[in-house]
Amino acid sequence: MLNGQKRYITNASRSDWYSVLARTGENSFGVFAVHKSDPGLSFGKLESKMGVRGSPTADVIFEECRVDDYRLLGDSKEGRQYITDSLAYTRPLIGAQALGIAQGALDAAIKYVKEREVFGQQVARFQMIRGTIGDLATEIEASRQLLYRSCEAVENKEPEARTLASMAKLFCSNVAMKVATESVQLHGGAGYLTDFPVERMMRDAKITQIYEGTSEIQKLIVAKAMLSD
Ligand SMILES: Cc1cc2nc3c(=O)[nH]c(=O)nc-3n(C[C@H](O)[C@H](O)[C@H](O)COP(=O)(O)OP(=O)(O)OC[C@H]3O[C@@H](n4cnc5c(N)ncnc54)[C@H](O)[C@@H]3O)c2cc1C
Numbered sequence: 001m002l003n004g005q006k007r008y009i010t011n012a013s014r015s016d017w018y019s020v021l022a023r024t025g026e027n028s029f030g031v032f033a034v035h036k037s038d039p040g041l042s043f044g045k046l047e048s049k050m051g052v053r054g055s056p057t058a059d060v061i062f063e064e065c066r067v068d069d070y071r072l073l074g075d076s077k078e079g080r081q082y083i084t085d086s087l088a089y090t091r092p093l094i095g096a097q098a099l100g101i102a103q104g105a106l107d108a109a110i111k112y113v114k115e116r117e118v119f120g121q122q123v124a125r126f127q128m129i130r131g132t133i134g135d136l137a138t139e140i141e142a143s144r145q146l147l148y149r150s151c152e153a154v155e156n157k158e159p160e161a162r163t164l165a166s167m168a169k170l171f172c173s174n175v176a177m178k179v180a181t182e183s184v185q186l187h188g189g190a191g192y193l194t195d196f197p198v199e200r201m202m203r204d205a206k207i208t209q210i211y212e213g214t215s216e217i218q219k220l221i222v223a224k225a226m227l228s229d
Pocket of ligand 1 (some may be wrong): 007008009010011049052057207210211212213214215216217220
């Protein structure tokens with residue numbers, strides 16, 4: 001019998017199936033497959049968000065929600081480990097989402113500074129603007145390499161895969177936030193308007209620093225691995 005509530009779930013009420021980590025003993029957890037139509041399962045209101053508005057988010061609520069034994073996935077006491085292991089796969093996905101936002105924002109900014117003329121000169125000709133573009137492009141490429149390295153480690157089940165996944169998620173999301181913010185700046189006033197894509201990218205970038213474990217949590221995971229404690 002499942003009772004409780006999990007806040008902020010992506011695709012809640014739209015997905016048919018939910019993987020639910022639930023207590024199976026004082027210190028043990030199991031993972032259960034719960035179907036949308038199961039009695040006792042309901043959903044909260046759709047949240048109104050700063051960004052990623054194309055992706056629905058709501059609470060998932062369990063009230064005396066009964067699921068059959070066969071819905072238990074694997075060992076009834078190993079749920080925590082299963083979820084922890086899965087994060088090595090899902091965190092690089094958020095890193096990839098962040099990297100895509102960063103690249104998209106820089107591409108849009110480059111297009112804009114080449115088109116926009118100020119006092120008879122292309123914005124792209126200003127040395128300070130070129131410096132910003134050089135920095136952002138370098139940080140994006142560094143993110144890409146770290147992300148690919150983390151994917152390789154996860155794919156090959158390397159011992160440091162989980163740490164690399166956290167590093168990639170942390171680094172790519174910070175770069176996405178920085179690049180999106182700077183890309184708004186490179187657009188001047190136009191960047192603040194919804195007419196240009198960088199305004200949305202700046203709002204979308206923020207969530208990548210928060211979900212699938214915040215940046216602070218990724219730092220703790222990396223530090224724990226470095227300190228071997
Ligand atoms: C749009 C959206 C979609 C989401 N989708 C899903 C989903 O599909 N599935 C799912 O399971 N979750 C989902 N989440 C939840 C998301 O993963 C959490 O919101 C996120 O991990 C942060 O947890 P929290 O909100 O409880 O923040 P809190 O834990 O309350 O954190 C508040 C602040 O404290 C900091 N903090 C917390 N603990 C520590 C610590 N030990 N040391 C230092 N700082 C700390 C945090 O970094 C943060 O800055 C989603 C959230 C949003 C907003």
